[in-house]
Amino acid sequence: MAGFTGAPGTGKSTLVDAVIALLRKQGSSVAVLATDPNSPFTGGAIMGDRIRMQRHALDGKVYIRSMGARGHLGGLSLATREAIRLLGGFGFDQVILETVGVGQSELEVAAVADTTVVVLTPNLGDSVQMIKAGILEIADVFVVNKADIDGYARVVAELRTMMNMAPKREWRPPIIPTIASRGEGVDKVWDAVLGHRKHLATSGKAQELVERRLRDETAEVAAELARERARRALEDDPALAERLLNDGTPYRTAEEILDRKG
Amino acid sequence: MPKTATKPVRIVVAKVGLDGHDRGVKVVARALRDAGYEVIYTGLRQTPEMVVDAALQEDAQVIGLSIHSGAHMTLFPAVVDELKRRKATDIVVFGGGIIPDDDIAVLRKKGVAAIFTPGTPLQEIVDWLRKRFPES
Numbered sequence: 418m419a420g421f422t423g424a425p426g427t428g429k430s431t432l433v434d435a436v437i438a439l440l441r442k443q444g445s446s447v448a449v450l451a452t453d454p455n456s457p458f459t460g461g462a463i464m465g466d467r468i469r470m471q472r473h474a475l476d477g478k479v480y481i482r483s484m485g486a487r488g489h490l491g492g493l494s495l496a497t498r499e500a501i502r503l504l505g506g507f508g509f510d511q512v513i514l515e516t517v518g519v520g521q522s523e524l525e526v527a528a529v530a531d532t533t534v535v536v537l538t539p540n541l542g543d544s545v546q547m548i549k550a551g552i553l554e555i556a557d558v559f560v561v562n563k564a565d566i567d568g569y570a571r572v573v574a575e576l577r578t579m580m581n582m583a584p585k586r587e588w589r590p591p592i593i594p595t596i597a598s599r600g601e602g603v604d605k606v607w608d609a610v611l612g613h614r615k616h617l618a619t620s621g622k623a624q625e626l627v628e629r630r631l632r633d634e635t636a637e638v639a640a641e642l643a644r645e646r647a648r649r650a651l652e653d654d655p656a657l658a659e660r661l662l663n664d665g666t667p668y669r670t671a672e673e674i675l676d677r678k679g
Numbered sequence: 680m681p682k683t684a685t686k687p688v689r690i691v692v693a694k695v696g697l698d699g700h701d702r703g704v705k706v707v708a709r710a711l712r713d714a715g716y717e718v719i720y721t722g723l724r725q726t727p728e729m730v731v732d733a734a735l736q737e738d739a740q741v742i743g744l745s746i747h748s749g750a751h752m753t754l755f756p757a758v759v760d761e762l763k764r765r766k767a768t769d770i771v772v773f774g775g776g777i778i779p780d781d782d783i784a785v786l787r788k789k790g791v792a793a794i795f796t797p798g799t800p801l802q803e804i805v806d807w808l809r810k811r812f813p814e815s
Contacts, residue, residue, distance in 0.1 A: 460687060461712035467733060470724035480736055485717050486685065645761040 418512045419610045420530030422492060422555075425518025427536045428562040430469035432597040432606070433558035437473050439491060439603050446478040450500055452493050454517045454524050455485040466515060466679050480509065491525030492516035495641055497633050498529060506652030527555035531626065532613045534558045534606065537576075553579055556590045558609040564594035564602070588616050643675060650674045687717045688812045690741040691734040693725045695754045703797070704745035707775065711743075712802035716808070727757040734762075734770055740812065744774040751778050751786065759790040771811060775799070 418663075421429045427550060440447050451466035464483035473479040484494040493516055494500075504512050509632045516526045535556035561572050576592055591609045595602035617623040651658045661670045692708050694701055701723060708718045719737050721730065734742050742762075746754060756775055762768055773793040778786070783794045792811070795804055 455687075455717070456712060456715075459713055459715040461715045462687075462717045463708050463712045464717065464719045465722075467719060471722055471725075471729070474725075474732060481733075483717075483719050483737055487687070643722075 418514065418530055419532045420514035420516065420526040421534045421536060422516040422519050422526045423536030424538075424541060427518075427538045427541070428597045429515050429536050430466045432536060432562060432595065432603070433466075433513055433562065434470045434472070435597050435600045435603040436513065437470065437479055438509055438600065439607055441473070441476065441478065445474075446480075446508070447513065448480040448482070448504040448507075448509040449513045450482055450484055450497055450504075450516065451515040452484045452486055452517050453496065455487050457488065460487070471585050471587060478558070480504070492519045493525050493529060495637065496628070499674075501529070524551055524555050528630065531617060531623070532557045532610045534560055534610065536560045536562050537572055538563045539566050539572050541572070554582055557588065557613045558606065558607055559590050560590055560595050560602075561592060561603050562595045562597050565596050569594065570613070587620060588613060599630045635644055647671060687715065688718060688741065688808070689717045689719065689737060689739040690743055690808075691719045691721060691730065691737055691739040692743040692745070693721045693730045693733070694723045694745050695727060695730060695758065696746060696748050696750045697727050698746060698748035699723055700747040701745070703742075703763075703775065707743065707745070707801065707804060710805060711808070714805040714808070722758070727754060727761045730758055731761040731765055731767065731770075735765060735767060740770060741808070742770055742772045744772065744776075746774065746778070748774040749777075752782055755786050755791050756789045773804075773807075780795075795803060 421433055430451065433451070437447050437449065451464070453462055453464040453466065455462040462485040463677050464485065466483055467481055470481055473481070481499065484497065484500070486492070486494050489495040493514065497514065501512055514526060514530055524562070533555050535552045535558070537559065538561065559576055561569060573592055580589065593602055593605045593609055595606060597603065617626065651661065657670065661667065690711055702705060708720050711718050719733065719739065722809050730742060730744070736757070742758065744755060744758060751774070755772070758811065759772055762770055771792050773795070774791055775788070775795040778794055778796055783808060793807055803812055
């Protein structure tokens, strides 16, 4: 399972569309979970990732599902992991994740996907931005999309420099140029994903990932349940809510709520 | 149930047929988002099959269609028929566009739940959805 992430407008959906086309040519069935943000104010969302994938609309071996992040931070939806499991159960050969357009902290995809593909484009900003964003640590494969526009060589040079300065890892992420709108370089992207997958299997990292993921997911679901419980406690218990307002002690109130039975 | 745990109503919004006029549908999509709905916009030049397939994949409760090409008497019923064929008649279809009053009555009879013509206040569309899906 591969996850595609990157800043808004880097071409994630277009790249995923091209990857679907490639995988279909090879005879694989493909499921795509594409995440878009919900408005923090109304909860509503406009999800447009399908627009770029229209040509696969009537292909029965392609399933595309748009997921609202629904307030979950990290670039994915809380339900993404469950959805991945379900799609695996349905027998899809490949499952692909696409995150919301990420900024500087939505790195959850790295914890969920086997292989994280970070999509960059020329002229996104200087190297400091990239370091801040933490993408160096999460990327298993770098794609520099829109490689036909100015500034391409500079992005690649900056990436290389930063990788050379970072602590050595067993896996050195390859940098793949693409022009996703024309499908150029997409086969190389998928080769790189498969290469990384092989590395995971032979190095024993794959099993480690499975275990870590189960732990992470449990912690996350527990946090969500606790949040829900706190919300409900404050709604159902006016005395508690009033004391919170008078004393201004969210920490103590939170602990008290969690200490309560059931 | 706490408010945050309610399921947002999901709406697939599409332009069907050969019709590139998407300003209106984008404005409506935006209004629906601002009203708290999850809108899946599928883009231009969709066939009825594509729209219904998207609605099924996306587990949408509603399909919103926009037509400015004059082909509404063909394409709206085609979407309703495709829903019947796929056994998905629980999905509500509404539409908008430049559609004469006489046609609206016929389309309503053919299973299109509501038609909104140019000049309709956005709130009217939202109010209609709220009435249709009180839990949203």
